């Protein structure tokens with residue numbers, strides 16, 4: 001008899017929807033249907049039944065083909081690579097649990113690795129800005145129940161976080177937001193008319209690269225100061241009008257994405273967005289939240305921060321202390337400057353996101369990738385270690401984009417013999433300890 005698992009958390013994007021219902025076969029081996037998830041979330045669960053899924057570690061051969069090896073062989077290869085290398089890049093972590101991360105960090109401390117996560121190519125600039133000026137923020141639950149002024153700046157949740165708008169930011173009826181969308185004013189600021197802009201009440205088209213100037217104008221308008229006729233293609237009348245509407249709201253929020261973090265100004269754009277948020281608190285309650293992408297990239301920042309004080313690009317190669325310097329200890333810079341001797345990728349696919357020069361450099365070094373699936377990175381690795389999918393075939397803690405930790409759950413058994421990230425990393429740590437004692 002198939003059974004239905006309720007209140008399942010989706011392990012795909014930073015929204016971490018926790019209301020999914022998954023029907024599994026009576027032997028707990030197969031997912032039969034996925035309810036409440038968006039298309040991309042459902043796909044993640046459906047990937048468990050992917051034909052030809054890799055269930056054994058694979059080692060690249062001199063002719064470029066892969067040969068199946070045992071977990072013991074893969075773990076021994078990885079441990080030897082880590083012990084031999086004076087500086088190993090340990091990148092990824094966004095699609096695994098906080099528990100697995102902490103084991104990985106222990107390995108990094110032992111072998112002198114550099115631990116970096118996906119923030120290095122997405123919201124790293126947000127984290128720098130938060131370190132500089134702090135952040136007035138709140139939870140997504142508060143947005144649902146209170147927010148009547150919502151700005152999406154340089155982000156497109158209609159595609160990247162499909163249920164964000166229906167669960168939290170636009171459509172839901174909350175305790176003080178009983179009218180749903182009718183009781184909210186939605187703004188979208190972007191350089192192009194996105195699908196999110198289509199559902200917004202007001203679309204503000206800013207010229208590419210002028211976000212800083214426009215946010216500066218918002219700050220000036222909030223204080224009633226003078227503005228030039230037009231700012232980044234936006235007439236000053238529009239700026240005054242929007243800022244007045246924001247001031248009359250009861251509870252406002254800015255959600256921002258990579259259209260702000262990765263355009264001209266980068267962390268300064270976030271600085272000024274946070275400063276504008278702070279200014280608005282003189283008139284009403286206002287908050288700002290980063291639209292984090294990979295489901296547990298926020299968790300990686302949290303675990304690194306409470307262990308070492310820095311949220312990404314943490315260099316432990318000196319063994320006695322943690323260092324962090326954007327541009328110096330960040331993955332792309334390390335790879336393009338050829339400053340690491342080996343690469344260890346866990347739960348992410350830099351081959352799909354990093355600049356080609358960085359991946360060419362990576363492909364010339366001993367490389368091990370831990371990931372449930374074959375991806376661009378596994379194909380340039382010396383060893384690929386397949387694992388159970390966290391949040392589907394094993395549980396673990398993950399942080400939502402608003403920094404709320406949520407315990408994800410196992411809904412189905414992994415293919416027979418497949419280990420979890422935690423098990424593989426623990427075995428690597430034990431083997432590293434053994435090798436170091438022998439040396």
Ligand code: SF4
Pocket residue numbers: 010011012013014015016017036037038039040041042161162163164
């Ligand atoms: S919005 Fe994100 S967390 Fe929610 S179901 Fe879709 S992919 Fe999963």
